[in-house]
Amino acid sequence: MDISLIKQLAVIAGEENISTNQADIDLHASDESHHPPSPAEVVVWGRSGQQIAEVLKFANAHRIPVTPWGVGTGLEGNSIPVYGGILLSLEKMTRIIEIHADDFQVTVEPGIGHKDLNAQLARYGLFFPPDPGANATIGGMLANNAAGIRTVKYGASKDNVLQMEVALADGRLIRVGSRSIKQASGYDLLHLFVGSEGTLGIITQATLKLVPVPSLMSAVVASFATVEDAVEAVVAVRGSGLDPAALEFIDAEHCRLLHEAEGVDLLPYPTLFMEFHAIHESTLTQGISMVKELCEDLGAIRIQGTTDHSERLKLWRARHHSLEILKRAMPGYKFFVMDVAVPISQYPALINYVEELRAQFNVPVTMIGHAGDGNVHVEFPYQNQAEFERALECDRLIVKRAIELGGTATGEHGVGIGKAEFMQQEHGAALDVMRAIKQTLDPNGILNPGKIFPEAIKPGT
Amino acid sequence: MDISLIKQLAVIAGEENISTNQADIDLHASDESHHPPSPAEVVVWGRSGQQIAEVLKFANAHRIPVTPWGVGTGLEGNSIPVYGGILLSLEKMTRIIEIHADDFQVTVEPGIGHKDLNAQLARYGLFFPPDPGANATIGGMLANNAAGIRTVKYGASKDNVLQMEVALADGRLIRVGSRSIKQASGYDLLHLFVGSEGTLGIITQATLKLVPVPSLMSAVVASFATVEDAVEAVVAVRGSGLDPAALEFIDAEHCRLLHEAEGVDLLPYPTLFMEFHAIHESTLTQGISMVKELCEDLGAIRIQGTTDHSERLKLWRARHHSLEILKRAMPGYKFFVMDVAVPISQYPALINYVEELRAQFNVPVTMIGHAGDGNVHVEFPYQNQAEFERALECDRLIVKRAIELGGTATGEHGVGIGKAEFMQQEHGAALDVMRAIKQTLDPNGILNPGKIFPEAIKPGT
Numbered sequence: 001m002d003i004s005l006i007k008q009l010a011v012i013a014g015e016e017n018i019s020t021n022q023a024d025i026d027l028h029a030s031d032e033s034h035h036p037p038s039p040a041e042v043v044v045w046g047r048s049g050q051q052i053a054e055v056l057k058f059a060n061a062h063r064i065p066v067t068p069w070g071v072g073t074g075l076e077g078n079s080i081p082v083y084g085g086i087l088l089s090l091e092k093m094t095r096i097i098e099i100h101a102d103d104f105q106v107t108v109e110p111g112i113g114h115k116d117l118n119a120q121l122a123r124y125g126l127f128f129p130p131d132p133g134a135n136a137t138i139g140g141m142l143a144n145n146a147a148g149i150r151t152v153k154y155g156a157s158k159d160n161v162l163q164m165e166v167a168l169a170d171g172r173l174i175r176v177g178s179r180s181i182k183q184a185s186g187y188d189l190l191h192l193f194v195g196s197e198g199t200l201g202i203i204t205q206a207t208l209k210l211v212p213v214p215s216l217m218s219a220v221v222a223s224f225a226t227v228e229d230a231v232e233a234v235v236a237v238r239g240s241g242l243d244p245a246a247l248e249f250i251d252a253e254h255c256r257l258l259h260e261a262e263g264v265d266l267l268p269y270p271t272l273f274m275e276f277h278a279i280h281e282s283t284l285t286q287g288i289s290m291v292k293e294l295c296e297d298l299g300a301i302r303i304q305g306t307t308d309h310s311e312r313l314k315l316w317r318a319r320h321h322s323l324e325i326l327k328r329a330m331p332g333y334k335f336f337v338m339d340v341a342v343p344i345s346q347y348p349a350l351i352n353y354v355e356e357l358r359a360q361f362n363v364p365v366t367m368i369g370h371a372g373d374g375n376v377h378v379e380f381p382y383q384n385q386a387e388f389e390r391a392l393e394c395d396r397l398i399v400k401r402a403i404e405l406g407g408t409a410t411g412e413h414g415v416g417i418g419k420a421e422f423m424q425q426e427h428g429a430a431l432d433v434m435r436a437i438k439q440t441l442d443p444n445g446i447l448n449p450g451k452i453f454p455e456a457i458k459p460g461t
Numbered sequence: 462m463d464i465s466l467i468k469q470l471a472v473i474a475g476e477e478n479i480s481t482n483q484a485d486i487d488l489h490a491s492d493e494s495h496h497p498p499s500p501a502e503v504v505v506w507g508r509s510g511q512q513i514a515e516v517l518k519f520a521n522a523h524r525i526p527v528t529p530w531g532v533g534t535g536l537e538g539n540s541i542p543v544y545g546g547i548l549l550s551l552e553k554m555t556r557i558i559e560i561h562a563d564d565f566q567v568t569v570e571p572g573i574g575h576k577d578l579n580a581q582l583a584r585y586g587l588f589f590p591p592d593p594g595a596n597a598t599i600g601g602m603l604a605n606n607a608a609g610i611r612t613v614k615y616g617a618s619k620d621n622v623l624q625m626e627v628a629l630a631d632g633r634l635i636r637v638g639s640r641s642i643k644q645a646s647g648y649d650l651l652h653l654f655v656g657s658e659g660t661l662g663i664i665t666q667a668t669l670k671l672v673p674v675p676s677l678m679s680a681v682v683a684s685f686a687t688v689e690d691a692v693e694a695v696v697a698v699r700g701s702g703l704d705p706a707a708l709e710f711i712d713a714e715h716c717r718l719l720h721e722a723e724g725v726d727l728l729p730y731p732t733l734f735m736e737f738h739a740i741h742e743s744t745l746t747q748g749i750s751m752v753k754e755l756c757e758d759l760g761a762i763r764i765q766g767t768t769d770h771s772e773r774l775k776l777w778r779a780r781h782h783s784l785e786i787l788k789r790a791m792p793g794y795k796f797f798v799m800d801v802a803v804p805i806s807q808y809p810a811l812i813n814y815v816e817e818l819r820a821q822f823n824v825p826v827t828m829i830g831h832a833g834d835g836n837v838h839v840e841f842p843y844q845n846q847a848e849f850e851r852a853l854e855c856d857r858l859i860v861k862r863a864i865e866l867g868g869t870a871t872g873e874h875g876v877g878i879g880k881a882e883f884m885q886q887e888h889g890a891a892l893d894v895m896r897a898i899k900q901t902l903d904p905n906g907i908l909n910p911g912k913i914f915p916e917a918i919k920p921g922t
Contacts, residue, residue: 102696102806103835125700145645156643158652159620174891180802182617182834182872184606184656186884186913187895191619191652195645212702235563239586241673241740279702279751283744290740341641345563373643374564411643423647430635433902434648440901441894452647 001041017045028087034336035077040087049204057171063459068198070140076416082450107207110139126210129154139203144414145195152372153245158194165205169442198448200441214277218284219312220305222295223269227351230270234371236294246275247372254366261329264318273319333381340402341375341411357394375411415452462502478506489548495797496538501548510665518632524920529659531601537877543911568668571600587671590615600664605875606656613833614706619655626666630903659909661902675738679745680773681766683756684730688812691731695832697755707736708833715827722790725779734780794842801863802836802872818855836872876913
């Protein structure tokens with residue numbers, strides 16, 4: 001981008017909303033993944049749907065890449081501006097536009113963090129349930145269909161959004177979806193833009209579904225001799241009608257490390273962490289008895305359960321802080337975390353395959369996962385380039401196996417840069433339909449180029 | 462279509478899967494709506510994804526309209542072949558392909574009725590929750606994003622499908638979605654095809670999510686002085702965390718008619734019907750007490766509640782058979798039922814507007830609705846053409862008002878023929894995006910022409 005283009009852009013975006021300072025460029029060149037940084041040429045701060053639409057219109061006319069940015073917590077390079085151009089940061093659009101309390105809805109700007117949003121919603125007794133861990137922005141969560149721990153009960157980001165304002169590559173500003181909960185009116189553009197990682201349009205506003213904050217919670221932690229036993233328990237709990245709010249898995253190796261390094265009270269066996277929500281105490285206690293019984297019948301080695309708040313937090317500590325504890329347990333290591341998901345029946349096959357690779361490649365991987373959703377995260381520690389490359393090789397084999405098992409290359413991190421190479425295997429001829437839609441909505445390829453599709457297409461080529 | 466085209470089609474589809482008999486044509490010329498019948502030129506019975514893909518390829522080459530057909534229970538003319546050509550019936554594709562019990566999934570052909578499916582799933586203790594009333598086919602339900610009574614807890618059809626096989630206009634057969642519950646891999650084509658009413662592709666197979674059959678149910682029926690009070694109760698129940706499985710509304714006039722004509726035990730006031738599911742008896746009884754208390758606090762005139770099975774069915778009789786009872790109560794009348802949905806906070810405004818129109822136009826309308834979803838069905842009785850046209854005029858005004866209130870022209874019946882004229886008002890510039898996607902996937906306009914879009918486009922023109 002030459003200086004005259006940047007000057008024109010400053011007029012359109014507003015002088016105060018644009019920067020070419022090296023510090024600003026560097027701050028927006030990498031996310032939390034292992035993908036290498038890549039600098040934009042200019043950072044533009046979005047301020048409104050209209051302003052963003054005008055920036056896109058200008059970028060489209062000049063074939064300038066535009067990469068949207070929330071707060072940089074992506075794990076697959078989803079927001080790295082690999083072809084330079086404009087880094088469009090939404091981080092200053094953090095307003096709550098309207099709380100529709102009687103409708104259990106809130107309309108927000110895309111840059112607000114979900115934790116900040118929930119802090120402000122607490123007084124209404126409502127919350128937005130998807131929780132990817134980090135304080136990701138709502139826009140980033142929608143763009144990547146982020147999910148997290150409580151998806152088994154409350155669904156992913158896509159299940160908790162009703163309406164969005166979206167700026168298109170050619171500068172049109174459209175509204176998709178409806179504030180009506182039920183919608184059967186024309187094509188579901190809402191879900192076409194959700195999960196499209198900013199490659200079809202930029203989300204400039206969203207109306208989210210909210211749910212009542214649960215009044216009571218319980219926790220159960222159960223260890224099993226084998227992954228197969230643990231997954232049988234997952235199926236039994238889901239089939240019981242108990243409606244778990246979380247159904248998490250930590251593998252034996254991870255449990256062993258947590259125990260040895262920090263004395264966390266875990267046995268070195270495949271372990272499930274469960275959470276249940278209720279509004280009556282008796283429902284909660286009956287639920288715990290039922291879960292304990294189910295797990296005992298399936299040969300659990302140890303079962304701990306509680307309805308007490310601080311006991312619950314203590315039991316869940318190992319799960320909530322697993323990666324941090326792991327990092328402390330393995331000083332000198334860097335980590336990357338990969339994401340695949342399979343039908344639950346295939347969970348043991350996937351876990352056992354990762355264990356085979358661990359032995360075969362001598363890579364000290366550990367696993368955590370959202371077992372209730374069939375979602376697995378493999379944590380790869382590495383100390384040098386050779387170990388990093390071996391880890392990447394394992395990573396690729398695991399993704400391929402997940403797809404062969406009827407699963408997906410990504411359950412919740414999105415495709416970004418890292419998973420693009422698997423799209424053909426996973427989607428086959430449907431990938432051509434995705435390409436055709438991309439071509440229809442962004443014919444010059446300016447929107448987040450280098451993501452999702454395996455072919456590297458620079459804008460305007 | 463001349464005779465030579467029909468002969469070629471017979472070779473492609475199979476001689477036994479094609480008919481030009483008047484009886485077959487007539488059987489597939491109208492649905493359950495008020496829209497006039499329109500005959501196809503030939504009926505083709507789909508038998509497999511591959512065969513359907515080949516039929517589409519042929520039709521596309523010759524610019525022949527193809528209108529998909531499930532079992533004809535549509536309420537907006539969604540399956541009426543308005544431009545003739547091929548009526549593609551899926552009614553013989555009724556196989557359950559595979560039950561994935563441990564995954565709580567089933568893969569089916571599109572022609573199976575949801576009631577037939579659930580009858581076969583009962584032995585597994587699982588069911589597919591969306592229930593539009595009639596024994597609609599799974600393919601039709603997905604194509605129109607059908608919903609029904611239990612959506613407030615279990616979601617609409619779109620929320621209960623994971624993967625589909627879809628035949629495209631040009632003869633490609635693609636697979637969209639994944640059997641993995643969590644999906645963040647590329648564009649959400651699954652939800653683009655769901656609700657597209659066969660205008661973008663034909664669903665030839667679907668993998669559905671299933672849930673455990675609830676072991677215990679309760680029912681509460683409560684009458685209120687005003688619609689506002691009733692809707693306050695809806696908000697209170699949803700906000701309580703009680704997670705109702707149904708939250709239905711019958712208006713005062715409908716209640717009066719049901720009581721006067723058949724002695725149904727209802728007061729002539731706005732009335733809510735609620736259902737709750739649980740796995741422990743105490744949860745159910747505590748839930749009923751809580752609901753009764755909430756409704757009392759909001760000034761309910763009468764509240765009846767039960768956990769007893771036959772008592773529950775008796776209480777719910779008025780809701781489950783409301784239209785049949787209404788028809789018996791008004792002999793000599795024909796009926797059509799329209800569908801709109803608004804944010805719940807706007808429910809009283811919509812109901813009150815319909816009541817104004819009832820007085821102003823002297824049209825004896827009644828209302829039922831899925832209040833928990835903000836969905837209203839207005840039932841129009843008419844005896845002659847003049848009354849029918851007055852009803853249609855009211856219908857149009859109600860749709861326009863629903864959209865003005867932030868709602869949608871259709872919550873669960875789909876757009877079909879009847880709602881096409883409101884798409885511009887509801888979607889604005891987003892309608893052009895829908896048009897562009899239609900053009901991309903079906904450039905010759907052969908798939909279910911005359912539906913969704915307000916402009917009448919004949920294939921190939």
